[in-house]
Amino acid sequence: MNPQPDLTTLRATAVHRLLSLEQQGKLTRTRIAGVADAFGVDRRTVDRWLTNARNNCGTYTPTARSRFELTPHMLDAVARWRGNATAAWRELQAEHHDLPSPATFHRAVNRALSPGMRAGLRHGENARRRHDIAGRRERHHRNYAWETDHVEASVKVMVDGHPRKPWITWFVDVATSAICGLAITPQRPTREAVLVAVRDAVLIDEHHGPFGGVPDRIRVDGGKEFLCTTVQEALGALGTERIVLPPYTPEGKGTVEAVNGAVKKTLFTGMPGYTHAPTLRGGKPVDPDQPLLRFDAFVALVRDWVHRWNHEHTIKDLEGRTPAQAWNDDTALIETVSAEDLHTYTLERHGKPLTINNTGVRWKRRDYIADWMHGFAGEKVTLRYLPDHDHRVELYDPDTGRHLGPAFMTNQATPQQVRDIKRAQRREADRLRAQLKKSEKNRRTRYAAATEPQPPTPLDAMPEEQALEHLRNLDGFDMQAQALPDIVPLPAPAEDWTTPTDPDQDQT
Template identity: 75%
Template sequence: MTSLTRIALNPHNRAVRADLADVDSLHKTLMRLAPDHNSPTPRAAAGLLFRTESGPDPTLLVQTAHVPDLTALPADYGTTRTVDLTPLLNSLTPGRTVRYRITAAPTVARSAGNLNGHPVTGKRRGKITHLTGDEATTWWQTRAQAVGLQPATVSGLPRPFPRTRVTRTSPPLHPHPVRRHRPHHRHHPPHPRPDNRHRQSQKLRSRPPLPRPHLTPKRNPPMSPAPDQNSLRAAAVHRLYTLEQSHQLTRTRIIGVADAFGVDPRTVDRWLANARANNGTYQPPRRTSFTLTPHMLDAIARWRGNATAAWKELREDGHPVPSLPTFHRATNRALTPGMRAGLHGGEKARRRFDVAGERDRHHRNYAWETDHVEASVKVRVEGHTRKPWITFFIDCATSAICGLAITPQRPSREAVLVAIRDAVLIDEHHGPFGGIPTYLRVDGGKEFLCATVKEALGALGTTIIELPPFTPEGKPNVEAVNGAIKKTLFAGMPGYTHAPTLRGGKPVDPDQPLLLFEEFVRLVLAWVQRWNHENTPKSLNGHTPREAWDADPALIDTITTEALHTYTLERHGRPLTINNGGVRWRKRNYIADWMHGRVGEKVHLRYLPHHDHRVELYDPQTGRHLGHAVMAQQATPQQGLSLKRARAREADRLRTKLQKAEKNRNIRYAAVTRPAPPIPLDTMPEEEALEHLRNLDGFDPAAEALPDLIQLPEPDAGLTLPINPHTPLPTDPKD
């Protein structure tokens, strides 16, 4: 008996909405109408066909090969009506003319140049192409004749056939969403449609309903993450198992659990059987999967993460390996994406997959971050081309640049001390940003961790936090500034080292004039001004660093300029004595007008690294600043030029000492905080410069002496002359 059931669905029912949103869920619900059987193809045995009808109310037409069990539907699912189709089917005799309507999606697989058929079916593979117009009509005439229909007249009307995909975890926005239903009808013969005399059900797809036009979809609020279905399923099955042990389990309870999980009651029966086999605990069956052996993992590592190459090698060596897709899936399970990237690109590539947390910003001057950045720009420094370096000190709470130091060469502890002084001071030149920070985060650079910097920061009461090497995520604020200045300032300067190039790496404009060092410093300071007063980082919620700094109520610990100058100088170890020539240090004399009358006193000497032309002297007992002293008899610029030329000549003659000569050739410059010409730091006394010139030129005073040019005077008669050892002794015995 073939029957047709019309179900007027209740759109307010949760089960109805879930079924309309998911074809698989609808199929499971309608399979409850079929009686239990042990057929390997239960749907074909039940003769189940169904489709939804569009209209003001959602309607479901279900065709079965038996009388459906409507009591198996969820409660309040809808209004049902069942009719027997046997008389209608018996009236369809050969030769009788009927009129029917069918909604189909005509397609054909067209192969372009593929003449080889499938090794089993013999069909040629091709691309699925949708047919329209006369081609669609011809397609249906061929299909109709194949199932026993002889079309007399055919008329077609194009209609949209949407392809919408909705996941099960998200509810539909509309109780009647557009869905494409593609039932598997290959296991049972076609049945004629009751209202259209016939239905081609072996190869065709059913027409899904369109959304109701008079309803306006409402956007639901964001849903929370879906709960763990396995945990909920285990709890529900354990409850059913407990009821079964106490002889209180009914079929209604099983159906209720099935409705809650959107499955068939027979599926719940299988869950319950699983719990009985595991002492009341439901254990979801896990699919067995292939696992890589240590030898396979070694092969993948040897091939730098290339699983395909490792699979080929293992197969050639005779090792038992699965198929290539299975091997790839096992590799993805055994190795994380970061580990696979590390095998291919090393530690730097692996770090891109690490998760970095975010620290609390706290208040201003709670923590600073510092780092060096090499400018991606070439500038002119006294006729030489160099890439400057910048040392930044950034406040973590406000992202403000509190201080910086710029050097034409790689920065040393001198640049760090100058940047600290610039960051801590608060005056007209340095602006409102500054003070003494509680913590300072630095990387493993030796210039940040040297004794001089530690002593200076320790005197200020700042704790240094040493971060592990190669961890830019540990100081994100200063790294953000380094990246921003490269993109927003250096990229627009002449001499940008990362500019696009021509073939072979040649620059587009090789004769492009470069900036002078003082102009580069001026542009950097202007960029820092814009960063602090105009930039609005996302982390500050649309505020500039200046606004965030002014809005922070935290107190600022300050220090006087004199005390800061003392703390940021490196101290000589033992006290020195003031003598008649001043203070002798490093074979050089330093003098000052305040030293008169203090010969014999002891003083402590402090100096800025590489600034040998000036030192600061302090009382060793009280630590009071006595004054500064300058180098006596400094070499003139002409002598310095001659010295550099002599060094160049010595480097050409003495190639064995090339490394030392190159070191002497390089000139260090003082770090600056405002536009100014670079100041060389290689000054030395005049006597030392002349002596060095004589040594480099091979000057020998003895070789230059001319004793025959001026005759020496006769010795005085009263002088006793030395005896000539070569004078022969007298032979006369009287003598």
Template identity: 45%
Template sequence: MRRLLALRQEQKLTTRHVRLMAQSLEVTERTVWRWLAAAERDESAAAEPGARAQSKDRFSVTPEVRRLLALWKGNVAAVHRELTSRAARGEGAPPPSIPTLHRAIQRDLTPGERAGLAGGERAARKHDVFLARPRGWRNQVWETDHVQAPVLVDVEGRARRPWITWFTDCATNAITGVAVTPVHPSRESVLAALRSAVLREDPYGPFGGLPERVRVDRGKDFLSRTVTAAFDLLDVTVEDLPAYTPHLKGTVEGLNRAVESMFLAALPGYARQPRPGKRPSRPKDEVLLGFEDFTARLLAWTSWWNTEHCPAPLRGRTPLEAWQDDPTPLRDVAAADLWTFTLDDAGTRTLTTRGIRFRKRDYVGPWMTGQSGIQVRLRFMPHHDHRIEVYHAATGRYLGPADLAAQATEEQVSAVRRARAARARRLKKDLEASQRERYAAVNQPEAPQRLGTLTTAQAEAELAQAAGTDLSDLAMPDLIPPAAPPADWRTPPSLVTRTAPGRPAPVPSEPAPGSTAQTTEDGDAS
């Protein structure tokens, strides 16, 4: 526009110049002539052709308007009503019209600011521009995460939504390892997925090996002592990302979204499937997949993703082709060593004639014959308390597994679980009843009136019971040690140190003068 102004001042401006400008800007010639006239009146209009002419009376967004937008979640009409009511009370100038307020907000606030005032930081982040990490080499960086499948699965007669834990390679988009749990995942799920990710032999290969780094999202399972110790032993750096930053591990987050739209949405029992009618509940005659069938289908889809699917970042290649085209050498670990590294260490124990005592239970194995008295080190898979792995304490040599002695039958375990569930339901019902508060309904402004009265005796009884419970919690049984037992008792040495020393025998005092006579006199009187 400044060039056109210079040509006009030099009296060299022609229609051809205006036509070329209109074609380059994809506007009409009339629009360019209008912009040129506005630039002659105001030089600032030449910098922003097409912008509305600025004037002193033009309304602009103030800090107060921004605060009201945040208060009313981006509702411009509500902000206008608030400004109008304040002006009626004499607390400010009358606001402009709603269209003017809309134009000012569109002009003075960016799309990210408008989204942030309406929906918070996460909504504003959708309008940000993020840099893409350079695509490195295989096993340079892995990402891991838990995701709850929106599919109901039959688990021992109950409908549950299983959880998936997997590791993915950022360079090739390959799913290196996966583990499925019927309930909430734990560190055991992470270790199981890690073993399947590192091993490259059947049925896990050809993806695997040790990565250089692993990105996690501050989940307590991924940062537990057992998992971090396993990563340290395997010489893998754990990159702990800040909280609530899923955009920093976009590879695995994209996998979480893809598995739902590409696989889970077509399974029976999909929880987010639109339902006919008014009720969103699933039909009673719907047949759910068993947990074993669901796991088999998920593993088959994982194989399809790795060998047949072509993700967009790979530009027409499958993850398998990208993996095989990468000449980066791999670091492998023997399966036996990997199993040892991914077990939790329980310290050393002494092998006795009853086996190994661990968590107040005995564990035995056929290899223990003739081994009583040696020192062993225990390792176990978290939450798998039916078996432990035993190693020699001095040499670290693997001795063998040990199974739980006197293990309960499946019927007994089921009965115990049913009893625990019934007790939990009763306790929950009693707790909800004790915390329920009722208030009287009102149709006029008045103070809330609590319903439910107690007699004086009931109130005193509850307060006395609560006070007695509080005092029992403060009791310290070992504060005053018990007195020493008699000398002729055979007391274990471990208990002698926990008793108070014996008190010296009292020295008999001499009777005072006249006491004998008084005693005799009293005795005669009796």
């Protein structure tokens, strides 16, 4: 049976209206009968309402029905039994408390504790959160806000002969739900994975697809890899605001959480090595000898799934459009960054400049060399690196910030890199040899052959008449205009030229 609504407030309004009519002398039994029919009660009940209002200064004040309420000690008992009201009632009954029937006690527990609190007492905080209310955030325009998160794949893959569960880090555009970039690691992600995902998300070219650009803000959780200085500097250089959400608030980044849930249900469940697959008695897997995917094959499947999510998956909140359609329909301008600038921003910088010596650049007790270093020994450089990727570093001019080039760890350089270094060394030596030969050749003075007795004339010397003629023929060159008055004397005045008289001298 459905419970009756509480009509106390409406009843008080009707009684107040009847009292007003009574004071004006207009109250009739017909009006009382109308109120009684409206509330489904007898006319004498309405008369009792009027009497109650007269006794309470014109305000209808019904007498509250007494009912059983839980005391703090009873609430403690319910919490101690993890929300089990029956077990709490039995314990209190054994302690000789004055208790009502179990049904009344259950109703009192339901009034004192919300459904979320009862679920939390039974199963913990996560169960309570399922009863919370989270408003839907406005999507705005593309690149207005991104959300980022890690998700552990519930699939085991083979990495160097050992089964591991990879992790995925991705950046999702809130306005269109498009996955702009991602990074996949065989182990738990670090700041290196975040930087790789940032580059993959921001760049827009033939390798990174149409989704990306520079976002206005990025919402992150409290993970240390998102809060580190390197990621903060990279986002700050792009002019992107980093919004740190409170811990354990997945509703704050619902877009990326929806992607996490979708990839678990639509991709991981169909892969070999799925860790949540049904098991036999005793927890034994159905197929214990099932071959696992290689890591590279897993990455390829994830990339294919991302393409289907962006271009084929329709979303109800996007009016039935795919993320790609929503992205293309959005007219907001996209700010882009060149690959060279982004390469600089998303690398961690070593503190002080280093010196190029004869063995390369010394950093972390390792030597880094490159073919372009020949001839630069003794120069200072600034080093940037990608965390957990020590085999390669990037070097920059400490004064201008210009990118000089990469350098590779000496003992990890590939054969091709070693050949390039040796070839660059030979080119530098050949260049120096050619320059020295040219300078020695120019240092020797050659003279012209003579048939008459005269001093020797250098072949590169120009006769005086030829030099003067060459100066006269120079366009826009006037020797008198260029000369100073005290160096070139003025010509003598003509005979008919008279000097002006002094105005202060007497005229005769």
